Amino acid sequence: MSQRAFHYEQKRLENDFVALEPFDPAIHATRFVKDIKANPSLLTYVSLPIGDTTEDFIEFYGRHFGSSPEACIYVVFDKIVISKKGESDLKDNYAGTLALTSTSPVNACTEIGVMISPAFQRTHVATNAIGLLLLYTLDPLPAGGLGLRRVEWKTHAENAASRRAALRMGFEFEGVARWNRVFPGGEVVLPVEALEERNGTKGELPGRHTAIYSIVWDEWDEKRPKIVALMNLKR
Known part of the structure; x- marks a missing residue:
């Protein structure tokens, strides 16, 4: 079932x-939740x-992805891993997910x-x-x-691995948006005790700084061959 x-x-x-x-939540949600809990x-x-169950995630998915024209999720399967039978079996080669979010046809981003x-x-x-999604x-x-005119990569400013990956895939660093969003989940959060005192809000949510990267359309012809070359490297 497509998005x-x-x-x-x-x-x-x-x-x-x-x-x-x-x-497709009916096919992939259980595997996704299992992977998150294992990692x-x-x-x-x-x-x-x-949430705690596959049903919890399906409900979350329906509210934030299934009904949103701005977002979609792809499931990634490794085609190199070969099953014990000697045949490629995609359902056993689940490797993670990619998402497109904040998608705007008006801004083409x-x-x-x-x-x-x-x-x-x-x-x-x-x-x-990532390369396939950039090509698309x-x-x-x-x-x-x-x-599209612009593809963004936004990540927690403390996530060094993600920031290295963005640069490796040809994204240009644009800067850090400080305290740009609340961050109620995850382990690396910015404290807000002083902010609570400043604005009087009780139970102020923790936040994060966001590092912003992008690839834009008028540099794509130059970057594309380099990304394709990376994709063709044998590992």
Whole structure:
């Protein structure tokens, strides 16, 4: 089942290394929740209230993704891992998720969110999954892409690994937006005791600084070959 509410067509993307399938909660939610619970480090810098059960996450998904034209999720499968039977079996090769959020056809922009399982980090998986999504969002319409003006990468300012990944994938650092959002989840938060005293709010939520990166359309022709070359590296 594709993401019906999303502004654009959410088509399946793949190459020889990975496959990106549109997230279907009936098929993928259980595997997603299982992966998060097995790898709590994935939520160190991410505020994602998945709840205690698959049903909790499906309810959250329906409110924030299933009904939002601004967002969609892709499930990432590793095509290199071979099952014990000697045949590629995608359902056993779940490697994480990618998301497009804050998508605006008027501004022709979107934001990429990345949550790759630890076992697949720093491998061909993340490089190819992110690369496929960049090709789709930034390539012009005649080449099968969306022809967007701008793709953003926003991450917790303390998340050094994410910041390195953004630069490696060709994103340009634009700056740090200080205290730009509340951050009720995750482990790395900024204290707000002084803020509570300043504005009188009780139970003020913790926050974060956000590092902002982007790739824009008028540099894409130069960056594209470098990203494709990264995707073709054997690991």
